[in-house]
Amino acid sequence: xxxxxxxxxxxxxxxxxxxxxxxxxxxxxxxxxxxxxxxxxxxxxxxxxxxxxxxxxxxxxxxxxxxxxxxxxxxxxxxxxxxxxxxxxxxxxxxxxxxxxxxxxxxxxxxxxxxxxxxxxxxxxxxxxxxxxxxxxxxxxxxxxxxxxxxxxxxxxxxxxxxxxxxxxxxxxxxxxxxxxxxxxxxxxxxxxxxxxxxxxxxxxxxxxxxxxxxxxxxxxxxxxxxxxxxxxxxxxxxxxxxxxxxxxxxxxxxxxxxxxxxxxxxxxxxxxxxxxxxxxxxxxxxxxxxxxxxxxxxxx
Amino acid sequence: xxxxxxxxxxxxxxxxxxxxxxxxxxxxxxxxxxxxxxxxxxxxxxxxxxxxxxxxxxxxxxxxxxxxxxxxxxxxxxxxxxxxxxxxxxxxxxxxxxxxxxxxxxxxxxxxxxxxxxxxxxxxxxxxxxxxxxxxxx
Numbered sequence: 001x002x003x004x005x006x007x008x009x010x011x012x013x014x015x016x017x018x019x020x021x022x023x024x025x026x027x028x029x030x031x032x033x034x035x036x037x038x039x040x041x042x043x044x045x046x047x048x049x050x051x052x053x054x055x056x057x058x059x060x061x062x063x064x065x066x067x068x069x070x071x072x073x074x075x076x077x078x079x080x081x082x083x084x085x086x087x088x089x090x091x092x093x094x095x096x097x098x099x100x101x102x103x104x105x106x107x108x109x110x111x112x113x114x115x116x117x118x119x120x121x122x123x124x125x126x127x128x129x130x131x132x133x134x135x136x137x138x139x140x141x142x143x144x145x146x147x148x149x150x151x152x153x154x155x156x157x158x159x160x161x162x163x164x165x166x167x168x169x170x171x172x173x174x175x176x177x178x179x180x181x182x183x184x185x186x187x188x189x190x191x192x193x194x195x196x197x198x199x200x201x202x203x204x205x206x207x208x209x210x211x212x213x214x215x216x217x218x219x220x221x222x223x224x225x226x227x228x229x230x231x232x233x234x235x236x237x238x239x240x241x242x243x244x245x246x247x248x249x250x251x252x253x254x255x256x257x258x259x260x261x262x263x264x265x266x267x268x269x270x271x272x273x274x275x276x277x278x279x280x281x282x283x284x285x286x287x288x289x290x291x292x293x294x295x296x297x298x299x300x301x
Numbered sequence: 302x303x304x305x306x307x308x309x310x311x312x313x314x315x316x317x318x319x320x321x322x323x324x325x326x327x328x329x330x331x332x333x334x335x336x337x338x339x340x341x342x343x344x345x346x347x348x349x350x351x352x353x354x355x356x357x358x359x360x361x362x363x364x365x366x367x368x369x370x371x372x373x374x375x376x377x378x379x380x381x382x383x384x385x386x387x388x389x390x391x392x393x394x395x396x397x398x399x400x401x402x403x404x405x406x407x408x409x410x411x412x413x414x415x416x417x418x419x420x421x422x423x424x425x426x427x428x429x430x431x432x433x434x435x436x437x438x439x
Binding site for chain 2: 099
């Protein structure tokens with residue numbers, strides 16, 4: 001262990017450090033704006049704490065090797081993986097782990113080329129743009145196509161692995177995808193599994209979470225639910241969940257988009273009457289109850 | 302003889318950290334950085350070969366440095382320079398250019414005299430390295 005430098009402080013108040021880092025408001029915003037996701041928030045807080053303590057250790061002259069921060073986000077559709085990734089870039093930037101704090105979101109198309117010799121420059125181009133920030137690879141398992149061994153995806157994977165190892169200080173790679181497919185992906189690419197330090201699983205939202213998310217979405221769009229409509233939405237969520245292609249918050253957004261359509265249509269159909277502001281912003285129960293989800297439920301029962 | 306062209310060429314060679322700083326300055330100004338190389342040191346040789354494409358849309362200098370390292374691996378025995386291109390309307394030209402790599406031995410130039418029209422003379426400078434074919438000059 002190196003002897004502490006003579007000008008190093010003897011005591012450090014972590015609370016003060018935390019306040020100075022400016023990461024507090026970001027974490028709070030994460031708490032306020034993202035509903036549910038307790039394990040995710042917990043892990044982000046742990047990472048933030050580690051980086052902060054590392055920074056303090058450095059001032060005492062202790063070795064503080066920068067940790068590997070490549071992550072994998074797994075979870076069902078619509079559980080907020082992309083949203084959290086963009087927040088992650090901001091948090092890591094505030095903590096001084098990455099230099100620029102931008103997020104580059106890519107999919108297989110952006111990395112893998114169409115003919116021999118096309119992949120490497122394409123992947124490198126993306127990596128160059130992501131330097132100093134976060135590279136978010138959505139649906140990362142598509143990079144690897146098991147059935148085709150001459151697939152160019154393998155080339156992109158090799159370049160990625162190399163940069164993830166050699167340029168750990170320069171960029172953070174976040175892989176995202178559905179849990180089962182990501183498992184298979186990591187299984188066939190052991191190199192990835194060992195280089196990704198944080199495997200964060202995004203749980204499905206509870207019905208209450210989804211209701212709160214729905215209200216938040218409407219609030220952002222200057223809409224509100226009437227008490228009856230809230231009740232209807234509360235019944236809607238479990239009914240929608242039992243049907244196919246349920247995608248958590250994304251299903252919620254789609255349902256609300258359709259409710260807005262019906263609300264607009266209802267206002268329009270009312271004909272030659274003067275609307276109040278309240279009528280314009282309120283979604284009534286009938287806007288939600290007309291949904292196909294309720295009709296199918298009745299048919300079943 | 303040490304070639305002096307572009308910025309910083311009268312200073313000692315830039316270290317990688319200094320290069321990184323200069324590139325970051327370019328990127329902060331939204332200039333696209335290019336890497337160019339040549340083995341013809343003549344000052345009138347304006348058009349050097351490009352290493353890859355100009356790098357638009359970069360945020361961090363490290364990406365450029367990676368390319369420079371790749372270029373050095375292949376053409377470490379030649380002159381390599383960075384040039385920063387400003388694409389804003391009205392400029393649309395190179396704003397900054399500096400040498401980041403040079404051969405170990407820079408042999409310099411000889412003066413060539415050509416007699417023309419009786420007693421008149423034309424002078425030319427010619428790099429010693431140009432006596433050898435391209436690719437084997439340094």
